[in-house]
Amino acid sequence: MTLPSKENFSEWYNEVIQVAEIMDIRYPVKGLYVWYPFGFKIRQLVYSKLREIMDREHDEVYFPALIPETELGKEGEHIKGFEDEVYWITHGGLTPLDVKLALRPTSETAMYPMFRLWVRNHADLPLKVYQVVNTFRYETKHTRPLIRLREITSFKEAHTVHKDFEEAAEHVKKAIGFYKEFYDFLAIPYMVIRRPEWDKFPGAAYTIAFDTIMPDGRTLQIGTVHHLADNFAKTFEIKYEAPNGEHYYAHQTCYGISERCIAALISVHGDDQGLVLPFEVAPVQIVIIPILYKGKEEAVMEACRKLAERLKEFRVVLDDGEERPGAKYYKWELKGVPIRFEIGPRDAEKGVAVASFRDEKKKFEVPLDSINEELILKWAEELKQRLRGAAAERMAERVKFVETPDEIEEWNGVVALHLCSNEDCGHQVEEYGKSLLGWFEELPDWLDLEPSGKCIVCGGEGRLAALARTY
RNA sequence: GGGGCCGUAGGGUAGCCUGGUGAUCCUCUCGGCUUUGGGAGCCGGUGACCCGAGUUCAAAUCUCGGCGGCCCCA
Numbered sequence: 001m002t003l004p005s006k007e008n009f010s011e012w013y014n015e016v017i018q019v020a021e022i023m024d025i026r027y028p029v030k031g032l033y034v035w036y037p038f039g040f041k042i043r044q045l046v047y048s049k050l051r052e053i054m055d056r057e058h059d060e061v062y063f064p065a066l067i068p069e070t071e072l073g074k075e076g077e078h079i080k081g082f083e084d085e086v087y088w089i090t091h092g093g094l095t096p097l098d099v100k101l102a103l104r105p106t107s108e109t110a111m112y113p114m115f116r117l118w119v120r121n122h123a124d125l126p127l128k129v130y131q132v133v134n135t136f137r138y139e140t141k142h143t144r145p146l147i148r149l150r151e152i153t154s155f156k157e158a159h160t161v162h163k164d165f166e167e168a169a170e171h172v173k174k175a176i177g178f179y180k181e182f183y184d185f186l187a188i189p190y191m192v193i194r195r196p197e198w199d200k201f202p203g204a205a206y207t208i209a210f211d212t213i214m215p216d217g218r219t220l221q222i223g224t225v226h227h228l229a230d231n232f233a234k235t236f237e238i239k240y241e242a243p244n245g246e247h248y249y250a251h252q253t254c255y256g257i258s259e260r261c262i263a264a265l266i267s268v269h270g271d272d273q274g275l276v277l278p279f280e281v282a283p284v285q286i287v288i289i290p291i292l293y294k295g296k297e298e299a300v301m302e303a304c305r306k307l308a309e310r311l312k313e314f315r316v317v318l319d320d321g322e323e324r325p326g327a328k329y330y331k332w333e334l335k336g337v338p339i340r341f342e343i344g345p346r347d348a349e350k351g352v353a354v355a356s357f358r359d360e361k362k363k364f365e366v367p368l369d370s371i372n373e374e375l376i377l378k379w380a381e382e383l384k385q386r387l388r389g390a391a392a393e394r395m396a397e398r399v400k401f402v403e404t405p406d407e408i409e410e411w412n413g414v415v416a417l418h419l420c421s422n423e424d425c426g427h428q429v430e431e432y433g434k435s436l437l438g439w440f441e442e443l444p445d446w447l448d449l450e451p452s453g454k455c456i457v458c459g460g461e462g463r464l465a466a467l468a469r470t471y
Numbered sequence: 472g473g474g475g476c477c478g479u480a481g482g483g484u485a486g487c488c489u490g491g492u493g494a495u496c497c498u499c500u501c502g503g504c505u506u507u508g509g510g511a512g513c514c515g516g517u518g519a520c521c522c523g524a525g526u527u528c529a530a531a532u533c534u535c536g537g538c539g540g541c542c543c544c545a
Binding site for chain 2: 002010014018019025026028029030140142289291292293294322323324325326327328329330331342344345346347354363433
């Protein structure tokens, strides 16, 4: 079994997802895919980090998957943004329903009627909750596993309610911090970008997005943070009584990450051999491969078992299967195992193991006595730094700063430019076949560009913006 | 939104044009022998024409519809 080269990203992605047993893409409904056990383990390991971050400041809740048409339709702009992609439940058995039920495309309209009941006075604020749920959208474009789905199987959405615009705005900054911590943990570089007015979340005051760059130069939105102001509060009558006895509309935020974070994890770090996973989220962190020769099996196996025992606090596999060693190397490289030990008769005699890391070709000897938890954790951290550095370098190569509009079309990747906030100028740069992601909210440390300059269209005051083909 | 291509064992292909016993192909899988420091070899076995309707003595093959996949343009 040979993977297509990562140069052909689309092919590589489809193949690696299947062959590394992340998702089974053969489920017979468009846009729905099955999580294999191995993929699901990665998902759990990744999400437990996000849960850890969220649990510090939010309470986990669960709201129903079905939303009555009457609630979904209340906020005018919001429903306009979703109406052509909502799945409807129209019947209970054979009986037509009086009020159609929507399969949630997102949960604002499920939650906010209840927030109205939960929020009574200033002491109830701020309210901060999150849930991890599936959501449904009737996508008509190409669907892709983990990237464009009709059922998002794990939308990790947080919703907060605050006393005023400023407090909510402060919380938006905090939420950006949560997501930065999460993606730093995964060693995935990102751009924090303020979406244009005309491309923000329907019903939001403004939207800040996390975009990463895929190997083919297209960008992937891997997280969004929205300031909802009091738009939804007014629609759903979410008011509180202040200490002065007055009643005010609350201000809200919401932010979410889907399984696109897994798509980014696979795509950003993977190589021609398959997955490359950071130590913390690898279902198998360490594999030990015995090199067995006839008559010497016992000494080798004994050394391997001892090593596995020393490392038992990690997720270790001792692969004593029938395959030859080379076949095992390929198999575990495909699965992204960060650390590999080999022990053969020579090594067992010398009291060493041959170690190698998933992201590097070289092998080296380590005395068995020196292998302990501390050493492994040090290697894990170094691995993460290497992954982050390499990924940032590759992404930086995919970004080009341009000073004339003609260059936009030629560049196969992300185009950075200075642009004013005028909507006409924004639409004009989009004429060259790329979408305007928006303006950099902050500059990534891996990009060395001027934060402001003259607008490429009108010459006015401009700030650094990005254009790209998007997923 | 517009256009094109495609659906045959778990995966990949040939066969379709010109209807007539689905292939001694690659891979995977199972059993056996043999082997093991970067995808071993030989022998044997299991396993398939997307769904529905139509045309026909006869459909993987022709026609229509559905479902599913891929690519290009906007």
